[in-house]
Amino acid sequence: MKKLFLISIISLCLCSCGDNKKVTDDSSIVEDSEKYKHLYGFWVGEFVAEVYKEGSTFTNNKLNIAIKSIIGKKVIAQSIVAGNKRPLTGEIDTTNNRLTFMLSEPGNDKYDGKFEFELIDNTLTGTWTAYNQSLTVTKRTFKLERKEFVYNANVMLPENQYLDQYSGQDSTITDTIDNETETYVEKYYRAASESVYKINSSTHKFTEEELKNLKKLDLEILRNTIFARHGYTFKKKAYRQFFDDVDWYVPVTDNVDTELTTIEKDNIKLLVRFEKYAADNYDTFGR
């Protein structure tokens, strides 16, 4: 009986040895997929319009390609740009010692297209081509660098003079120079105060008193800096213009509702109320 038991154990061992071999075979595939693990993560850079309709207006937005996995040749990723987060699938090609990607968006969004890029000196360099050739911009280029994203409540907008470049309003100015009256048109842009880089809307709970002397643009920027810290991708170019150039800003998500802290939620509520008051009252007959 004992002998029989021993034999069965040995045979079991043998069997499992065979199994082990299989496992190593599997792990070689796993190893294969691990091969490009160092490329997983966010790749961020400017999404530069290359082919566009003459005379059209467009913006060069911040593009983030998030590589989720590369198994065998199969790539799963996401493109996040201008408030649009799209799934990307496709393949890599490793011939000629080059690493090139051919990825496509599903095609059920107006702005979907095809990404082709290559890993050169730690940057992903390539182009995007729109499926819909009637768009304003049908081809864009990019050079993306690896970026980490961690929410940090303490990051601030850099010290700068922030102008709302989309708010340009003509104002006619009449001036007397050398006894001659001249009339010319000057563009007036909304300018933000220094409060937008001096006060932190994520770590400090605002009081009404602190917000009363701020203009609508200041309030908007303070509120959106909260979203920017959480990596929100802005749909409105009016908001993107302030954050796309900021080094710490990485667009990673199109919904931050569950990420907001209590201080941030309270501040957003207060800021929205003040923005509405400013919109209704700042330049009208009233208080």
Add this chain to the structure above:
Amino acid sequence: MLKKFDYLSIAWLLFFSFFFLLMLQITLRYIPFSTEASFLQIKQTEVDSIRPYLSIFYVHVFSAICCLIAGFTQFSRFLLSNYKKLHKYMGYSYVLTVVLLAAPSGIYIGYYANGGWLAQISFMTLGLLWFLFTIRAMIAIKNRHIKLHRQFMLRSFALAFSAITLRLWKVILVYLFHPAPMDVYQIIAWLGWIPNLLVIEYLIRKNINSEETLSH
């Protein structure tokens, strides 16, 4: 034929009616009653922490608009000579509204005014002067001193009229200079009523002088 004087009063009536309607529109924003209506949107600190603030604020909003109605009736020489009773009753309600409601509530909310101490002092002084001028005008008429009554009522109404001039200055300053909201507020707090008083004082003096030259 209309005399020059009548043209002036028609111009005043049109001008005043326009701004009275704007004021009425602003007032109606507070109906239905809400703790966050219009101006109160940026006054939640006071609404939440100072118990009487909200009700006194509402008293001011609705009593102040009533005071402005006096601008239609009380300075018309035509009504004054043909409808003496109307003048008297409108006068009574103006005095009661100002002295019991609008001026005291104005001083109270002036204490909590936006724009810091500079604006607070202005609004409280405005309220106090409005209160005093109105009382003074009432005492004058009780003593049948019509000229003095008229002068102090002109001063009183010049201050009531600051509700309009203050908001008008705001529109002008914002249009020209785009200042920060509380910077403009500190300026209009004073600009709203001091020029009014200066103008009315000038008119009163001019009137006295011309009457004196006439009697000589």
